[in-house]
Amino acid sequence: MLVRFEEHQSFDPLIGQLLGFGRDVDSLYDSSFESPAVEDAAFAPHLDVSENKEEVVVVAELPGVKKEEVKISLEKGVLTIKGKREEDTTSGDARGLLREQRRGKFARMVRLPYEVDAAKVSAELSDGLLRIVLPKAEAARAHEITVR
Numbered sequence: 828m829l830v831r832f833e834e835h836q837s838f839d840p841l842i843g844q845l846l847g848f849g850r851d852v853d854s855l856y857d858s859s860f861e862s863p864a865v866e867d868a869a870f871a872p873h874l875d876v877s878e879n880k881e882e883v884v885v886v887a888e889l890p891g892v893k894k895e896e897v898k899i900s901l902e903k904g905v906l907t908i909k910g911k912r913e914e915d916t917t918s919g920d921a922r923g924l925l926r927e928q929r930r931g932k933f934a935r936m937v938r939l940p941y942e943v944d945a946a947k948v949s950a951e952l953s954d955g956l957l958r959i960v961l962p963k964a965e966a967a968r969a970h971e972i973t974v975r
Contacts, residue, residue: 869931872908872957876937883939883961890955891928897952899959901945908957909934942966 875886887908889897897910914930942964950959 870929870933871935872933874935874937878940878963880963882963883941883943885937885959885961887935887957887959888955889933889952889957892952892955892957894952897950897957899950901943901948901961904939904942906937906939906959906961907934908936908959 873888877884885906885908889910889912892910892912896912897908899909900907909932911932912930939961943961944964947962948959950957952958
């Protein structure tokens with residue numbers, strides 16, 4: 828039997844505060860690259876952002892999303908990922924017992940830490956992961972300088 832979890836029911840207030848603090852810390856960390864949220868989005872997919880000498884790589888979790896439903900744009904140093912995850916269609920007499928997966932429109936905006944070469948950006952959606960490779964512009968790449 829599934830029982831709906833209510834955070835306020837018989838939950839130790841101290842534990843609730845600790846969990847809330849963890850969420851607050853996570854939100855501070857997550858917002859380091861973010862721009863303001865897109866208002867009409869139902870949810871924002873989780874991201875990993877990494878870099879090496881040559882490029883910045885953004886990986887977004889998009890399980891169940893078709894590549895035709897994803898739109899990516901890059902403007903003034905902000906990468907925007909928008910799309911839609913289709914609503915689940917259950918048979919007419921089925922009754923939902925638990926619904927945790929997000930559906931509908933999604934959006935995520937990331938302020939990039941470097942200028943990128945927009946002409947060389949690539950994106951691939953495979954196994955529910957969207958991988959965007961953003962090559963750094965020549966001016967943003969680290970250069971070694973020989974001492975004479």
